[in-house]
Amino acid sequence: MATPIETKLKDSVAAAGLALVLSIPFIGLHTISTDQGLVVESRWSWVAWAVGLVFIGRLLLGFARDALAARAASRPKKQAKPVVAGAPTLAARLTRAFMVAALLFAVTLPFMPYSDRYIIDLGTTVLIYILLALGLNVTVGLAGLLDLGFVAFYAIGAYSFALLSKFFGLDFWVCLPLSGLIAALFGAVLSLPILRLRGDYLAIVTLGFGEITRIVILNWQGLTGGPNGVSGIPRPGLFGLSFDRRPPEGMGSFHEVTGISFSGEHRLMFLYLIVLALVCLAVWVINRLRALPVGRAWEALREDEIACRSLGINPTASKVSAYAIGGMMGGFAGCFFAARQGFVSPESFGFIESALILAIVVLGGMGSQVGVVIAALFIVMLPELGREFADYRMIVFGLAMITIMVWRPGGLLSTRVPTVKLDQKGA
Amino acid sequence: MSLLQLTGVRTNYGPIEALRGVDVTVEQGEIVTLIGANGAGKSTLLMTICGQPKPAAGSIIFDGQSIVDLPPHETAKLGIAQVPEGRRIFPRMTVFENLQLGATLGDPANFDADIAYCFDLFPILQKRRDQRAGTLSGGEQQMLAISRALMSRPRLLLLDEPSLGLAPLIIRRIFDVIADLNKTRGMTILLVEQNAYHALKLAHRAYVLAQGQVVLQGAGPELLANPEVRAAYLEGGAH
Numbered sequence: 001m002a003t004p005i006e007t008k009l010k011d012s013v014a015a016a017g018l019a020l021v022l023s024i025p026f027i028g029l030h031t032i033s034t035d036q037g038l039v040v041e042s043r044w045s046w047v048a049w050a051v052g053l054v055f056i057g058r059l060l061l062g063f064a065r066d067a068l069a070a071r072a073a074s075r076p077k078k079q080a081k082p083v084v085a086g087a088p089t090l091a092a093r094l095t096r097a098f099m100v101a102a103l104l105f106a107v108t109l110p111f112m113p114y115s116d117r118y119i120i121d122l123g124t125t126v127l128i129y130i131l132l133a134l135g136l137n138v139t140v141g142l143a144g145l146l147d148l149g150f151v152a153f154y155a156i157g158a159y160s161f162a163l164l165s166k167f168f169g170l171d172f173w174v175c176l177p178l179s180g181l182i183a184a185l186f187g188a189v190l191s192l193p194i195l196r197l198r199g200d201y202l203a204i205v206t207l208g209f210g211e212i213t214r215i216v217i218l219n220w221q222g223l224t225g226g227p228n229g230v231s232g233i234p235r236p237g238l239f240g241l242s243f244d245r246r247p248p249e250g251m252g253s254f255h256e257v258t259g260i261s262f263s264g265e266h267r268l269m270f271l272y273l274i275v276l277a278l279v280c281l282a283v284w285v286i287n288r289l290r291a292l293p294v295g296r297a298w299e300a301l302r303e304d305e306i307a308c309r310s311l312g313i314n315p316t317a318s319k320v321s322a323y324a325i326g327g328m329m330g331g332f333a334g335c336f337f338a339a340r341q342g343f344v345s346p347e348s349f350g351f352i353e354s355a356l357i358l359a360i361v362v363l364g365g366m367g368s369q370v371g372v373v374i375a376a377l378f379i380v381m382l383p384e385l386g387r388e389f390a391d392y393r394m395i396v397f398g399l400a401m402i403t404i405m406v407w408r409p410g411g412l413l414s415t416r417v418p419t420v421k422l423d424q425k426g427a
Numbered sequence: 428m429s430l431l432q433l434t435g436v437r438t439n440y441g442p443i444e445a446l447r448g449v450d451v452t453v454e455q456g457e458i459v460t461l462i463g464a465n466g467a468g469k470s471t472l473l474m475t476i477c478g479q480p481k482p483a484a485g486s487i488i489f490d491g492q493s494i495v496d497l498p499p500h501e502t503a504k505l506g507i508a509q510v511p512e513g514r515r516i517f518p519r520m521t522v523f524e525n526l527q528l529g530a531t532l533g534d535p536a537n538f539d540a541d542i543a544y545c546f547d548l549f550p551i552l553q554k555r556r557d558q559r560a561g562t563l564s565g566g567e568q569q570m571l572a573i574s575r576a577l578m579s580r581p582r583l584l585l586l587d588e589p590s591l592g593l594a595p596l597i598i599r600r601i602f603d604v605i606a607d608l609n610k611t612r613g614m615t616i617l618l619v620e621q622n623a624y625h626a627l628k629l630a631h632r633a634y635v636l637a638q639g640q641v642v643l644q645g646a647g648p649e650l651l652a653n654p655e656v657r658a659a660y661l662e663g664g665a666h
Contacts, residue, residue, distance in 0.1 A: 293531065300528050303517035310477060310511055312503030312532040312579065418521045418557065 008062035012055045019054035023047045092417065095370050102373065106276055110269040120268045122384060124340065127275040128333055130376040133360040134282045134369065135329025140358065141367035142286075142295065143322035144302025145194075146202050149210025150357050152190075153183040153327040155217060155349035157334020162230040162344045163223065172236035172339045176332065183331025184324040191323035195316055210354050218346040229345025235267065236274060236339050243267035271340050278336060282329055283369055289325070291419045298322050299367070299419075363404055365411025374412055428491060430455045430615055431476070431583060436485035438468075438475045445471040447639040448485070453583065458609050458616045460626040460647060462660055463636035469619040470512055472636070473585050476617075477509050478502045489583070504532055508581035512588050514572040518561025522552055525560050525571055529578030537580060545574035548604055566597035573604070583615050584608070590622040598622060602629060623660035627651040635660075 028047040031038050106127075110120050136150045160179040164170045170178070194205050217224045224230065235243060241254045243266050254270075255262040289295035297318045300308050305315055338344045360379050364371030382397055408414065431453040438446040446468045453459045461469050475482050478499045487495050494502050503509075517525050526545060530538055546553040549570040555563060560571055569589055576584060586605065590598040606629045608614040620626035627633055630647030635656060643650065650656050 296524070296528060297531070299520065300517050303519055304515045306511055307515040307517065308528075309479070309499035310503060310509040310515075311528055311575070312500045313528070314500045416519050416559075418524055 003062065003066065008059055011062060012058040015058040016051050016055035019051045020047065023050040091415070095413070095417075099370060099373075103280070110272050117265060117268060120265065120272050122381070124268070124272045124275055126377055126380045127272070127279050128337060128340075129357065129360060129380050130373055131275065131279050131282055131333040131336075132330055132357045133364070133372045133376050134279070134286060135326045135333065136357050137326075137361050137364075137367065137369065137372050138286060138289075138298070138329065139322050139326035140361050141364075141372075142290070142302065143298040143318065144366075145319060145322060146199075146206060147323075147326070148203050148207040148351075148354055148358065149190075149213070150206075150326070150330055151349045151351070151354040152210045152213035153187060153330025154334040154337065154353065155213055155346070156183045156186050156327075157331030158338040158344045158348070159217060159224060159230070159334070160331065161335040161338045162233050165234055166230055166232070171234055172335070176335050179335035180328040180331040183334065184328035187323040187325075187327025187330075188320050190327070191320045195319055207351070207354075210351060214346050214349050217349070224346075227346060229343055229347075231343040233338050233342045233344070235342065236271070238270060243270055271336075275336050275340075278332055282332070286325075286369065294318070294321055296419065302367075359401070363401070363411055365408075365414040367416055368411070368413040371411055371413035429453060429488075430490055431617070432486075432488045433472075433476070434486045434488075436472070436475060436487060437483045438471055438480055439483050440471075440480070445639055446475065446482070449636070449639070449641055451634055451641065453615060453617050455615055456609070456613050457631045458605070458618060458629055458647075460630035460633040461617070461619045461636055462621070462623045462626060462633065462656075464659075465621075466638075467636040468639040469636055470587055471639075473509060473587050473617070473619055476502070476585065477507065503579070506579075506582035507585065508576040508579055508583070509585040510572045510576045510587060510589060513591065514565075514568045516560045516563075516568050516571050516575065518559065520560055521557050522560055522563070522571055523556045525575050526552075526578050529575035532579040534580075538578075541578050541580065545577060548577075548607075549574060566593050566600075569593060569597075569601060570604075573601070577608075581614075583617065586616060586618045588619055588621060590620065590625065598625060602626075605629065623656070624651070627656075 024047060027050055028043055030041050030043055032041055033039075106123070109115055109123055132150070132154060135153070136147060139145050139147045139150075157179040160182045161172070161175040164175050164178060165172075190206070190209050194202055197205055218226055220226070237243070238254060241252045241257055243254050245253070245255075245262055254260075254266060260266070286295075290299070297308065297313045298321075300311075300313060301315060301318050301322075308315055308318070337348070341348075356379065360372060360375045363379065364373070364375035378400075382400060383394070404412070429452040431451075433449055433451040436446055436449045436451075437444065449468070449472060451459070451461070451472070461472065463469050471480070474480060476487060476494075478494065478497050478501065482495060485495075486493060489502070489505055489507065492505070494505065494507075497505075517528065520528070523542075526542060530541065533541065546556075549567075551567055552570060552574060555567060560568065563571060569591075573586070573589065589601050589605070593601070602625045605616060605618065609616055609629075618626055618630065627647045627650050633645065633647045633650045634641050635643035635650065643653065643656065645653070651661075
């Protein structure tokens with residue numbers, strides 16, 4: 001359907017007006033520091049350019065849309081393909097191939113010649129977010145329970161390790177399961193007051209939980225060190241071997257025992273491989289859970305709570321377990337984060353982290369594990385890749401988010417994969 | 428002894444009295460129908476049996492055991508399966524997964540036989556087995572909802588308006604299956620319906636509910652012939 005030229009012009013003028021309003025503070029005014037301090041300088045020509053570009057762009061978009069619509073109309077309608085039960089679809093096969101390729105790439109990444117400190121470090125960050133998002137995906141994606149305070153579990157996991165090692169001298173491998181358990185316990189406790197809440201109210205309470213956790217950590221000086229955080233968290237070792245040049249008392253060192261010459265990168269590679277293993281474990285465990293009654297109950301709960309109850313599924317148990325398992329994954333990620341940084345402080349666990357993790361889950365397509373992996377890559381890498389844009393990279397980031405939401409409103413991979421596939425005898 | 432016996436059941440939603448002292452019994456192997464206008468308390472009665480909301484007064488005895496204090500997932504464990512109003516299938520899951528969830532309380536050893544039985548009852552479901560349930564038509568969804576409830580081999584099947592929003596031909600098919608379930612499997616059924624003609628025709632006994640109270644009861648065909656019932660619920664004759 002072609003729109004008349006007047007409408008197109010009107011749209012373009014509106015867009016240009018909006019651009020004018022926005023570009024005056026963003027582009028038009030500009031601060032420079034001089035000897036007299038900060039001085040505001042105006043760049044009106046830039047504003048004019050921006051407004052002009054938006055006007056022309058909007059106009060062209062209108063014409064492009066008409067052209068596309070005309071082409072689509074002239075093309076013969078495709079016949080809807082009949083649904084073949086049981087047969088793996090092309091999308092399913094592609095997803096599988098992608099997963100295998102991604103795993104191969106991830107495993108070999110640290111050993112590649114082009115992998116330097118920066119790449120391994122970035123990979124580790126991406127994997128931490130994947131782990132976090134996989135955990136949140138259990139509560140939000142599978143069980144359909146919103147959680148805006150997921151960062152609390154991340155913080156609890158990190159502080160569990162930091163404090164256990166500080167006060168009891170426990171090492172990473174002992175604390176990893178403990179952190180997971182403690183976070184799971186908090187997840188179960190959080191789930192109790194919110195059993196009856198839905199929608200907005202659930203959002204508010206979970207948001208509050210995230211903030212309360214952060215504020216308690218910030219103010220409980222005696223235990224957590226408050227804003228100073230906890231430092232000197234021990235690095236994880238490999239079967240009692242340290243990756244430091246001079247291993248602490250009672251530990252052998254990796255480079256001496258293996259005879260490989262010392263390199264600071266070995267520790268980074270080791271950390272990377274730990275978190276990769278954790279992610280693989282999480283994917284496997286969650287996949288197994290989905291096929292078990294508890295996992296199926298989560299998904300049924302997301303679909304219809306009343307129907308669940310009439311089938312004998314206990315919604316309380318399902319919700320508690322969903323928050324506990326999700327929280328546990330967050331706890332693992334937190335424990336690893338503390339081990340990697342060697343230092344934790346409340347600053348790392350603000351609301352923006354919760355929002356970021358939730359964005360990964362939503363963008364990935366709720367409930368899809370592959371989607372979560374892709375979205376985490378995208379969300380963590382994009383600001384990194386955009387470093388050259390410096391100040392503008394958050395704009396690029398926002399633009400990319402909007403594009404995805406317009407293009408795929410259900411998330412990158414929004415089709416749910418059934419937990420059971422049967423042979424084709426009934427097809 | 429009756430399979431299900433409700434005595435003086437009162438259920439309130441805040442200050443509103445939805446049920447005002449209802450006595451209903453269901454014998455083993457019977458089809459019992461509840462008819463009544465909108466807001467008469469039919470669905471409330473079924474939900475009260477399941478355990479949510481809880482009755483303010485009265486007793487509910489299922490197979491000699493009081494179930495007044497049990498939450499819905501516990502009453503389900505005793506063998507009471509409800510096909511809820513508006514079907515409430517799991518739309519993003521496949522037909523097969525819906526049926527699997529129906530078997531949550533069932534014995535896994537019976538699973539294959541029960542699936543085969545459901546597919547025999549509604550062959551269309553077999554064709555749609557790996558399709559998302561949300562893509563089924565209304566009639567197919569109702570068939571799925573009934574099949575899902577049957578998967579746990581319940582001792583009492585509660586059906587809440589299975590004809591809601593369906594075409595006459597599909598309604599007939601659904602009621603045929605209900606009658607058949609009762610005849611061949613001896614399934615005890617408590618049926619709530621607006622479609623009084625069909626529901627009374629196949630009922631052994633029936634109750635008419637109005638404003639939270641039983642105003643009439645009797646054998647199904649008897650009520651079907653009752654002039655009051657005809658005037659109130661069958662205006663326009665048989666459909």
